[in-house]
Amino acid sequence: MERYFDKISLFKLIFIYIAIIIAIGTISEVEVLKDKSFLDENFWMTVVNSVLLIYFILKFKIKKDDYIDTFNSFKLKVKYKEVLTLSIVDLVMVFSICAVAISTIYKINPEIVDSMLSEPVEKSSFISTVFLFTFIVILAPIVEEIVFRGILLRRVSFKFGVRKGIIISSIVFAILHPGLGHIFSFIAGVIFSLIYLKYNNILISTITHMCYNFLYFIVTVSSMFFINQNTSISNIESTIYIFVGVLGLVFSFGYLFKYIKVNLPEKNSEKNVLKSYSEI
Numbered sequence: 001m002e003r004y005f006d007k008i009s010l011f012k013l014i015f016i017y018i019a020i021i022i023a024i025g026t027i028s029e030v031e032v033l034k035d036k037s038f039l040d041e042n043f044w045m046t047v048v049n050s051v052l053l054i055y056f057i058l059k060f061k062i063k064k065d066d067y068i069d070t071f072n073s074f075k076l077k078v079k080y081k082e083v084l085t086l087s088i089v090d091l092v093m094v095f096s097i098c099a100v101a102i103s104t105i106y107k108i109n110p111e112i113v114d115s116m117l118s119e120p121v122e123k124s125s126f127i128s129t130v131f132l133f134t135f136i137v138i139l140a141p142i143v144e145e146i147v148f149r150g151i152l153l154r155r156v157s158f159k160f161g162v163r164k165g166i167i168i169s170s171i172v173f174a175i176l177h178p179g180l181g182h183i184f185s186f187i188a189g190v191i192f193s194l195i196y197l198k199y200n201n202i203l204i205s206t207i208t209h210m211c212y213n214f215l216y217f218i219v220t221v222s223s224m225f226f227i228n229q230n231t232s233i234s235n236i237e238s239t240i241y242i243f244v245g246v247l248g249l250v251f252s253f254g255y256l257f258k259y260i261k262v263n264l265p266e267k268n269s270e271k272n273v274l275k276s277y278s279e280i
Contacts, residue, residue: 004060005150042131049139074203087212096248103238141209149196
């Protein structure tokens with residue numbers, strides 16, 4: 001299936017993405033639509049990713065036999081334990097960094113953290129949560145794996161080598177994820193790239209991406225309903241959070257760096273990787 005990704009020009013893809021964003025952004029500002037509460041950011045991001053996915057489907061025109069071959073390859077190669085473990089470890093890394101960062105800020109200036117925690121938690125409506133799930137768990141992983149692993153990683157790897165392909169595609173992937181997400185997304189991008197290269201199957205990296213996003217979605221949505229307004233933390237609690245967060249970072253970074261080291265193609269083997277990669 002991977003050969004279909006070569007049908008799309010990077011510059012054309014960037015142009016199409018910008019055009020879709022501008023078009024959807026313009027439509028979302030129409031006064032009649034702005035009054036509809038369910039037409040929030042989650043809805044419009046779902047629309048953007050749906051339009052991109054439809055474009056890919058129409059552009060690729062994938063043959064039935066190629067779908068079957070890809071799914072058969074997926075069933076033979078996928079290791080669900082690996083997928084779930086990587087997703088959980090990634091999530092541990094995310095929340096460990098957050099715990100250490102927030103608790104450290106509290107040690108320096110408690111008022112900043114108390115002010116953050118006292119802000120009302122905006123609870124999404126049911127329909128908004130459905131759009132959030134559709135966007136984060138289903139559409140975004142599919143579209144992003146096609147763009148960043150199927151297209152960008154392949155193009156850069158063929159031109160500059162696999163290692164540079166992994167780094168560059170992961171940097172671009174991280175840039176498009178805001179805030180502290182840059183750090184997490186770069187590491188996640190590297191992991192997804194390694195999985196894609198390791199198994200030569202876009203479905204396996206997509207399923208891993210979906211699994212991670214699903215766990216993140218569950219934690220995020222749960223916090224909306226269970227976190228207490230006007231919550232604050234004490235000095236002792238912040239110390240505990242820092243300690244637990246550091247342990248989480250040691251564990252998650254240790255596991256992920258070991259995974260990267262084991263699965264990162266060696267420089268002298270890049271030609272062989274690219275050769276097998278091009279024959280898919």
